[in-house]
Ligand code: SF4
């Protein structure tokens with residue numbers, strides 16, 4: 001088995017990711033350290049909306065915010081890093097420094113959907129993304145080609161706030177998820193709709209609006225739905 005398939009198998013079967021693909025670090029060299037050769041793009045299916053819960057704590061002038069899926073994925077990415085280091089490679093989990101959606105397309109995970117999420121043919125937009133950067137030199141996977149949305153515009157029509165003003169681009173002032181801590185400025189009617197669209201399991205937690213994901217036909221096909 002090639003090194004690439006060995007790493008992929010570890011990522012899927014032992015770390016527990018649902019997607020693992022490979023992109024060249026050369027294509028993102030302004031974001032990675034000079035030793036990096038390969039970016040392993042990793043995806044985990046958020047099969048329950050509780051994956052997207054944000055737990056927050058207001059500090060004097062800021063918020064500490066924890067997203068459950070980020071915590072789960074960090075633990076899985078660390079497993080893959082340890083595997084690569086045991087083989088003699090450098091490996092670091094890189095959850096924030098890379099443009100994750102662009103890397104995901106390059107690594108074959110899917111394409112941009114009109115709701116601005118990455119749409120994977122199997123998991124729809126419920127593939128949460130992260131990356132491991134390594135100096136292991138493996139052949140990149142082919143980038144994802146094509147447009148899975150086609151003529152569909154279900155997400156554009158379903159958004160109660162008309163936040164998808166044009167396909168593939170969300171207007172942050174109109175999207176209720178902009179109110180997740182730390183909150184950004186939104187239009188007045190967005191504030192009024194927030195109690196209906198943002199679930200609040202506890203005083204310090206929030207499940208984001210996902211109407212534009214729930215209507216996506218690719219999410220209906222995903223397993224466990
Ligand atoms: S998350 Fe909700 S408010 Fe934001 S674009 Fe999607 S449907 Fe609209």
Ligand code: SF4
Nearest residue numbers: 113114149152155216
């Ligand atoms: S609902 Fe339709 S248009 Fe929107 S992301 Fe899904 S496939 Fe694309």
